[in-house]
Amino acid sequence: MYSEKVMDHFNNPRNVGEIEDASGVGTVGNAKCGDIMRIYLDIDENEIIRDVKFKTFGCGAAVATSSMATELVKGKNIKEALQVTNKAVMEALDGLPPVKVHCSLLAEEAIHAALWDYAEKKGIQIEGLEKPKSDVHEGEEEEEEEY
Numbered sequence: 381m382y383s384e385k386v387m388d389h390f391n392n393p394r395n396v397g398e399i400e401d402a403s404g405v406g407t408v409g410n411a412k413c414g415d416i417m418r419i420y421l422d423i424d425e426n427e428i429i430r431d432v433k434f435k436t437f438g439c440g441a442a443v444a445t446s447s448m449a450t451e452l453v454k455g456k457n458i459k460e461a462l463q464v465t466n467k468a469v470m471e472a473l474d475g476l477p478p479v480k481v482h483c484s485l486l487a488e489e490a491i492h493a494a495l496w497d498y499a500e501k502k503g504i505q506i507e508g509l510e511k512p513k514s515d516v517h518e519g520e521e522e523e524e525e526e527y
């Protein structure tokens with residue numbers, strides 16, 4: 381039911397971890413299942429995403445989509461990173477089963493939330509970026525599987 385790419389990113393997720401003093405951090409929750417995702421961005425002075433890491437308390441599809449999403453935004457500038465939609469991530473993974481499509485939204489939303497955090501810290505506006513809807517605050521997470 382899962383593509384080889386999904387299984388690969390689930391079994392060997394890329395860019396798992398944290399970035400200390402990240403330029404932007406975004407944490408979002410999936411209203412449908414309660415799973416949580418956090419993305420850390422390290423953005424240089426030319427607005428290029430130098431590094432990205434993620435952590436998720438979520439299902440396998442959330443792990444795989446986050447892993448792929450971090451690969452897709454790494455090295456991009458912030459405008460290009462905004463184009464990394466859940467659809468683009470799913471295409472890069474050769475698709476997801478329909479019941480798992482909502483999982484792919486976490487990565488997109490977490491990237492947007494991290495970009496929003498970066499913009500707020502810098503006092504800038506990023507064209508086309510909307511305020512994240514489902515921000516989750518520190519300490520509200522429920523323990524599940526951690527990657």
Ligand code: FES
Nearest residue numbers: 413415439442483
């Ligand atoms: Fe929650 Fe997949 S079931 S993110």
